[in-house]
Amino acid sequence: MLKSLLLASAASLALTGAAAAELAQIKPEGYRTALDGTFAPHAMPTMSGGVEGFNVDLAAAIGEKLGVPMEVTAAQFSGLIPALQAGTYDFLVAPTTVTEERAQNLLFTEGFMDTNFRFTVPKGSEAEGFDSLEDFKGLTIAVNKGSVYESFLTERAAEMGWTVVAFGTNTDAIQAMTSGRADANMAGATVSAWAVQKNPQIALSYEYATGLVWGLPFRKDDVATRDLIDSVLECLKTDGTMAAPSEKVSARPRC
Incomplete structure (x- = not known):
């Protein structure tokens, strides 16, 4: 997985003017996100009672890139989207299939995996x-x-x-x-x-x-957070973080 990541903070992001404006939207207290903790290898229980996997490490990488905490909750998938819509989470880091039906009620990042x-x-x-x-x-x-x-x-x-x-x-x-x-x-x-x-x-x-494709979902009215996280994902694609979801990779902070 990505536990060895030593990603650059938000200050080291090579951002366009538009993306720099998005940085102003960063919540200093961090973000609340969630996933299905049994969806291995993207998320799975640890022996110590926690959760690990590619998407858990992806959440951590996003937080490190922005320089803010990332609170990850594991729950059954059937309850994740309703909880997102209710404001319990800022977005979901669960790999979520982008469909026309879901896009009517949610915003998505660009796809990060077929x-x-x-x-x-x-x-x-x-x-x-x-x-x-x-x-x-x-x-x-x-x-x-x-x-x-x-x-x-x-x-x-x-x-x-x-x-x-x-x-x-x-x-x-x-x-x-x-x-x-x-x-x-x-x-x-x-x-x-x-x-x-x-x-x-x-x-x-x-x-x-x-x-x-899989994308990360957001509430329909939260364009700013979606655009911000989308910019971070683009950076993670560029520096190689997204290239091998089932392997540990070393960070190459270029963005």
Whole structure:
């Protein structure tokens, strides 16, 4: 992950005039943000009771770049957007799929990672060889409640004849599959790949290409914070921080 980052502070940012104006919007007390703490490898529990992962380190990198504290809360994904809208958080650092529906009610940064949908299935099952959505017709598919994966499956349930069962975390959804309560699980491609590395009972199956990206969401009326964080993300892309989300990388503070 990015724990070795020693990023430059906001004072070292090479900013345009517009971005410099955004710096005036920085909250000296810092920002409150949140993510799903079970969405490994982007966020996952630590043995000490905390949370770690790429997006946790991304939040820390944003805070260091701006020179302010970043308070990160872990909660179930289904409650994150409602809490953001209620003002509990300033923005979400959870990797959130940008969709037309969500964009009607939220602002997003530019995408920082492509996101495809990937099925995981019990290892050794016939479903390992599935290579289309149609192959999953009539099956029970476990998914994280409130996610874009749940929406995608639910919208096609009548056509495909599959049963969608939603759980508070993707970990619970995978557990439902391994215990026989579901035939497959759908999640983001990176999350599914990580789960397979850690769980010898499951295997990767069909990957659905979406053409979608992950971004960070903000309230619709908070253009200033969105623009500020968007500028920081551009800097993190430039200095290499965003290049390898599953690896520890050394900081190269150029911005």
